[in-house]
Amino acid sequence: MNTVISKNNKLITKTAAFEKESHLSYFNIAVSVDCVIFGYDNDDLKVLLIKSDLEEYAGLYSLLGDLVRPDEDLESASYRILKQRTGLENVYLEQVQTFGEVDRHPSGRVITVAYYSLIDIQHHDLQVNENELGWHSVKSIERLAFDHKQILDTCLQRLRNRIVNEPIVFHLLPEKFTLRELQKVYEAILDAPLDRRNFRKKIAMKDWLTDLRELETDKPHRPGRLYALKQEYKSPPVIHSPQRASGNQSRR
Amino acid sequence: MNTVISKNNKLITKTAAFEKESHLSYFNIAVSVDCVIFGYDNDDLKVLLIKSDLEEYAGLYSLLGDLVRPDEDLESASYRILKQRTGLENVYLEQVQTFGEVDRHPSGRVITVAYYSLIDIQHHDLQVNENELGWHSVKSIERLAFDHKQILDTCLQRLRNRIVNEPIVFHLLPEKFTLRELQKVYEAILDAPLDRRNFRKKIAMKDWLTDLRELETDKPHRPGRLYALKQEYKSPPVIHSPQRASGNQSRR
DNA sequence: TCAAAAGTGTTTTGTGTACACCCATGC
DNA sequence: GCATGGGTGTACACAAAACACTTTTGA
Numbered sequence: 228m229n230t231v232i233s234k235n236n237k238l239i240t241k242t243a244a245f246e247k248e249s250h251l252s253y254f255n256i257a258v259s260v261d262c263v264i265f266g267y268d269n270d271d272l273k274v275l276l277i278k279s280d281l282e283e284y285a286g287l288y289s290l291l292g293d294l295v296r297p298d299e300d301l302e303s304a305s306y307r308i309l310k311q312r313t314g315l316e317n318v319y320l321e322q323v324q325t326f327g328e329v330d331r332h333p334s335g336r337v338i339t340v341a342y343y344s345l346i347d348i349q350h351h352d353l354q355v356n357e358n359e360l361g362w363h364s365v366k367s368i369e370r371l372a373f374d375h376k377q378i379l380d381t382c383l384q385r386l387r388n389r390i391v392n393e394p395i396v397f398h399l400l401p402e403k404f405t406l407r408e409l410q411k412v413y414e415a416i417l418d419a420p421l422d423r424r425n426f427r428k429k430i431a432m433k434d435w436l437t438d439l440r441e442l443e444t445d446k447p448h449r450p451g452r453l454y455a456l457k458q459e460y461k462s463p464p465v466i467h468s469p470q471r472a473s474g475n476q477s478r479r
Numbered sequence: 480m481n482t483v484i485s486k487n488n489k490l491i492t493k494t495a496a497f498e499k500e501s502h503l504s505y506f507n508i509a510v511s512v513d514c515v516i517f518g519y520d521n522d523d524l525k526v527l528l529i530k531s532d533l534e535e536y537a538g539l540y541s542l543l544g545d546l547v548r549p550d551e552d553l554e555s556a557s558y559r560i561l562k563q564r565t566g567l568e569n570v571y572l573e574q575v576q577t578f579g580e581v582d583r584h585p586s587g588r589v590i591t592v593a594y595y596s597l598i599d600i601q602h603h604d605l606q607v608n609e610n611e612l613g614w615h616s617v618k619s620i621e622r623l624a625f626d627h628k629q630i631l632d633t634c635l636q637r638l639r640n641r642i643v644n645e646p647i648v649f650h651l652l653p654e655k656f657t658l659r660e661l662q663k664v665y666e667a668i669l670d671a672p673l674d675r676r677n678f679r680k681k682i683a684m685k686d687w688l689t690d691l692r693e694l695e696t697d698k699p700h701r702p703g704r705l706y707a708l709k710q711e712y713k714s715p716p717v718i719h720s721p722q723r724a725s726g727n728q729s730r731r
Numbered sequence: 732t733c734a735a736a737a738g739t740g741t742t743t744t745g746t747g748t749a750c751a752c753c754c755a756t757g758c
Numbered sequence: 759g760c761a762t763g764g765g766t767g768t769a770c771a772c773a774a775a776a777c778a779c780t781t782t783t784g785a
Contacts, residue, residue, distance in 0.1 A: 255549055256510045258579070258590055297507055297588050301579035325577040325592050327510070327553035336549050338510055338592075340577050407736070424739070425775065432773090442783095448735035449782040659763075676766070677748065684746095700762040701755040 259339040260304045261292035261375065263323075263382040264313065266348030267399040271364050272415040273348060274379065275312065276371070278359035283333045284372035288363065290379065292339060305342045312360065313351040319398040320344045323385050324378075331374050343382040345398035366418065387417055394435045397456040405443055405451035406430065435460055511591040512556045513544035513627065515575075515634040516565065518600030519651040523616050524667040525600065526631065527564065528623070530611035535585045536624035540615065542631065544591060557594045564612065565603040571650040572596045575637050576630075583626050595634040597650035618670065639669055646687045649708040657695055657703035658682065687712055 264275040276288035291312050295304045302320065309318050320342055327338035348362065365383065370376060390396050396412050397404075410426050430436065437457050442450040516527040528540035543564050547556045554572065561570050572594055579590035600614065617635060622628060642648050648664050649656075662678050682688065689709050694702040 256508070256547060258508045258510060295508060295579070295590075298581060300581055301577065301590065322576060324574060325553065327547070327592065329550060329552055338547075338553065340579065340590075405737090422775070422777085423737090424777085427738085429774085445784095446736080447784050449737050449784090451737060657764090674748070674750085675764090676750085679765080680767095681747090697757095698763085699757050701757090701764050703764060 255336070257335065257337045258295045258301075259292050259337055260295055260301055260308065261290040261339045261341050261378055262305055262308050262320075263290055263341065263343040263379055264309065265343060265345050265365075265386065265399065266362055267412055267415060268348045268362065270411050270415060272366070273362040274365050274368070276361065276363050276368075279372035281333065281372065287370060287372040288359075288368075289372035290375045291360075294337075295340075301340050302342075305344070309344055309346075313346060315346055315351050318344050318346050319395055321385070321389070323382050326374055326378060328374070339378075341378045341382060343386060345386075345395060347399060347401055349401060383416075390416055394433070394456060394460045397435075397460075403439060403441070403453040403455055405453060407451055409454070507588070509587065509589045510547045510553075511544050511589055512547055512553055512560065513542040513591045513593050513630055514557055514560050514572075515542055515593065515595040515631055516561065517595060517597050517617075517638065517651065518614055519664055519667060520600045520614065522663050522667060524618070525614040526617050526620070528613065528615050528620075531624040533585065533624065539622060539624040540611075540620075541624035542627045543612075546589075547592075553592050554594075557596070561596055561598075565598060567598055567603050570596050570598050571647055573637070573641070575634050578626055578630060580626070591630075593630045593634060595638060597638075597647060599651060599653055601653060635668075642668055646685070646708060646712045649687075649712075655691060655693070655705040655707055657705060659703055661706070 266273045266275065275291060277291055279285070279287050279289040291308050293304065293308055295301060299307070301322070305320055306316070306318075309320070310316055321344075323341045323343055325338060325340045329336065331337070331339075365379070368376065368379065371379065390413065396409070396416065399412055400408060406427055409430065410421055410423065413426070414421055435457060436454040439453045439455055441453040443453055444450060518525045518527065527543060529543055531537070531539050531541045543560050545556060545560055547553060551559070553574070557572055558568070558570075561572070562568055573596075575593045575595055577590060577592045581588060583589070583591075617631070620628065620631065623631065642665065648661070648668065651664055652660060658679055661682065662673055662675065665678070666673055687709055688706040691705045691707055693705040695705055696702060
């Protein structure tokens with residue numbers, strides 16, 4: 228934005244300071260971030276929710292979010308929430324969409340920037356159950372506080388689109404995993420069964436994995452090979468969620 | 480729609496009221512929308528820009544944007560800008576991403592929600608040139624005020640992804656058009672040449688068009704057939720930009 | 732020896748891509 | 759009759775999808 232149109236439509240050059248003064252009255256919209264924190268456990272895609280503390284939504288759960296502070300970036304706010312709630316620092320985070328309907332929040336005008344995040348549910352040291360914070364099966368969720376059901380649906384759809392071409396589901400898994408485990412993650416996210424041979428072929432083509440030449444243990448059946456994501460794809464978390472083209476472009 | 484919540488609104492419980500009070504100091508982030516308004520003319524993708532009126536960015540152009548008012552939705556703000564600047568009301572609009580770095584705006588903390596829009600450049604009745612408002616070839620743009628170059632790039636990437644599967648480029652064209660004109664729009668957006676026969680085959684497969692059984696006129700060569708987008712795809716503008724799956728899903 | 736899952740290939744179908752010739756029109 | 763773009767089909771390569779049997783392990 229540059230600009231408010233002056234009444235007489237003249238081009239007025241002004242300093243930023245002046246502009247700030249003249250628009251102080253607009254500075255009364257709050258900005259929050261809401262994080263859809265996905266985890267995977269027991270062949271099931273989960274999301275981290277907390278009991279809403281607003282009476283308007285008594286009994287309903289909501290996503291984890293907080294107001295953005297004036298001196299913090301949107302991503303920083305999301306990482307702050309993730310750290311607070313899960314104790315994790317290096318997580319995958321992607322901005323999805325901003326929800327800003329006038330009446331979406333009963334406390335006043337709050338627009339919220341939605342992020343989703345993928346974490347290894349086994350691996351965090353979070354304070355689940357404190358404040359009725361806990362994991363919920365995504366499929367079973369029917370209502371949430373605010374417009375959070377819509378936000379969840381939007382983020383889930385984005386996740387489904389992303390996993391096809393981007394090596395990100397690995398954030399949900401431990402370091403070492405079998406192809407069966409990987410397939411089950413995909414099936415849980417897509418909520419659809421996949422053909423085993425075709426799945427393995429497709430994953431092999433992506434060339435994302437290293438064969439660790441180890442076998443899983445303590446399974447009551449033939450053990451599977453263990454794989455890990457190749458180092459080059461273990462990128463640091465995405466700081467500024469980029470647009471990704473649907474094909475063809477370079478990889479860092 | 481309710482607007483700003485009054486201080487003594489009964490619906491606000493202690494908790495909500497307390498939350499608002501305790502966070503009043505956070506209510507000083509401004510929210511803006513910025514619109515990347517695309518047009519198509521002379522085989523070239525254009526974007527509508529205005530000379531920045533901030534001294535910090537003297538001489539640079541910027542996107543069209545404005546602060547969001549406390550009582551207006553994000554989309555409403557975008558439509559307001561579009562109406563103001565182009566006179567058009569029923570335009571295609573899609574939310575893309577929100578940019579919120581602390582220091583992205585010299586006037587203070589302003590986070591901005593980026594939208595892109597597609598309009599028929601011939602058809603609007605806009606006040607171009609007033610305030611140095613005008614169309615610029617997207618390819619030629621090297622710098623913009625603020626982070627607007629990044630916003631433009633992000634929106635362009637989104638547009639490129641969308642046009643493959645969604646019948647939206649038609650918003651850039653007049654009602655009737657030939658397949659050559661359509662192909663040129665795709666080439667301009669994708670910035671790549673396309674094979675004519677393959678292009679026609681692909682468009683035919685989409686089944687988006689009606690053959691009007693008319694020919695273009697006044698061309699110094701064999702006239703092409705005129706087509707129009709099928710009525711069922713002439714959807715009203717997208718109010719709340721949805722997530723679209725990348726494949727496989729049903730078509731209305 | 733049984734239960735459970737691992738591992739593996741071939742065929743068919745559809746899609747993407749490369750490529751060349753004749754046709755209709757205005758000038 | 760020539761310049762300009764309109765209109766069309768085929769062959770190949772590759773990816774997606776359907777589909778079944780043998781192997782390995784622990785209990």
